[in-house]
Amino acid sequence: MSAALIQIPRPVRFALFYGAFYLGFGAYLPYMPVWYEGRGLSPEMIGAAAAASMAGRVIAAPLGAMLADRAPKKRWAVLTYSLVSFFAFAAFIPATNPWAILVLAGLAGGAFTGIMPIIDAFAIQESSRRRFAFGPPRAFGSATFILGNVGAGWLIGWLGGEAALAWTLIGAALAVLTALMLPEGRNRPEPVAPEITAPKTGMVAAMLSNGLPLAFAASALIQGAHGFYYGFSAVAWRAEGVPAGAVGLLWATGVGAEIVFFAVSARLLQSVSPAKVLALGGAVSVVRWLALAASPPLWLLFPLQLLHAFSFSATYLGFLRYAAENSPQRFASMAQAINSAFSGGLILALAAYASGFAYSAYGAGGFAVMAIPSGLGLLFAFWLVQTARTQP
Numbered sequence: 001m002s003a004a005l006i007q008i009p010r011p012v013r014f015a016l017f018y019g020a021f022y023l024g025f026g027a028y029l030p031y032m033p034v035w036y037e038g039r040g041l042s043p044e045m046i047g048a049a050a051a052a053s054m055a056g057r058v059i060a061a062p063l064g065a066m067l068a069d070r071a072p073k074k075r076w077a078v079l080t081y082s083l084v085s086f087f088a089f090a091a092f093i094p095a096t097n098p099w100a101i102l103v104l105a106g107l108a109g110g111a112f113t114g115i116m117p118i119i120d121a122f123a124i125q126e127s128s129r130r131r132f133a134f135g136p137p138r139a140f141g142s143a144t145f146i147l148g149n150v151g152a153g154w155l156i157g158w159l160g161g162e163a164a165l166a167w168t169l170i171g172a173a174l175a176v177l178t179a180l181m182l183p184e185g186r187n188r189p190e191p192v193a194p195e196i197t198a199p200k201t202g203m204v205a206a207m208l209s210n211g212l213p214l215a216f217a218a219s220a221l222i223q224g225a226h227g228f229y230y231g232f233s234a235v236a237w238r239a240e241g242v243p244a245g246a247v248g249l250l251w252a253t254g255v256g257a258e259i260v261f262f263a264v265s266a267r268l269l270q271s272v273s274p275a276k277v278l279a280l281g282g283a284v285s286v287v288r289w290l291a292l293a294a295s296p297p298l299w300l301l302f303p304l305q306l307l308h309a310f311s312f313s314a315t316y317l318g319f320l321r322y323a324a325e326n327s328p329q330r331f332a333s334m335a336q337a338i339n340s341a342f343s344g345g346l347i348l349a350l351a352a353y354a355s356g357f358a359y360s361a362y363g364a365g366g367f368a369v370m371a372i373p374s375g376l377g378l379l380f381a382f383w384l385v386q387t388a389r390t391q392p
Contacts, residue, residue, distance in 0.1 A: 014119075014137040017178040017179060018123075018137050019143075021141065021178075022141035023145070024172050024175060028112065030230070031152055031164035032049075033050060033235050036101065047357065048356060050105070051356075052349070053106060053109020053110070054109060055346070056105075056109045056110020057113045057114055077122075078179045082175045085112040086173055088107045089108050117340065142258075146256060149248040151167065151248070214381075214383050214384040215274075215326075218315075219342075220342035221380065223312070225372075225373040227348050227350070228358060236359060242298055254309075258308055258312060262313060262317070278319060281314035281316075281318055282378030289369075289370040
């Protein structure tokens, strides 16, 4: 490592990577469906491509975690996934066959979204070892995500849907460069603790106790109901005459509400049980999707985007707190992995796939279909509230 790089503080190096990654991710998440549409994919195939990118995370995330834990240096895992993402996005440039695009969507989406749990775990570990705050570097990523939303939206309005891929590819390239600047993150050999050799039935029993199955179901269904939003909001709003730049601002509004929610939630929700926070997320989620299905005017879309603070953030925080309080410490990461696999992978992928048919049949009215999983998640959250009350 060069002497100049060593002089850069660790928080800054993580902030640079987060900034680069989320700059590209801010274009990728809302606007790749616009690129798919521009390449002639039907709504059903757009939904399938969005589903493939989310399903890829189910495989990529655990593989990335294994690589990060077993490689001599954690930076290698981040760099490997960043390189795969860059080359997969580059392969989109000449792609015109829908089935080839579908395969690339799974590969690129899996690698790109698979970076998130790796870098988060790496940054949290380093912040603990080196005693710096994790929040500011991660917040810088949220800020560049908004920049990606707005900037890519403006560029698409000027140059068309191909700009979505160009912006994402530039972000992926910057992620590769900044991954090289990350600390090495050497994995230190540790003595095997007795609990590591505990039988698998102990883990299974833990995941099936203390209401965790209800929490898994509520979180997965409410988070998965974002499938239409992630896959078709940009396409649907543009079809209704919303300029691409305004679409970027709408997404930025949702992310901004998310940042504010996390900043104030510790004070506002300290006395609210995690189960009730999950239920709050589910209730607001149902309202959000039904309201968006009514094709409200642009001025009303902005306040409705503030509901993202609850449909996403409250659901995320509610599960995080519930799992931390109701799963053994030695299985805490397993609880989060199971939740990620279902909420950010399998269920979200199924919802995104179904969204293709919903958009084809109802246009923006397809948002209403997402009220079904949200409503089911809300029922599981209510069940969890009742279960939590009876726990000793």
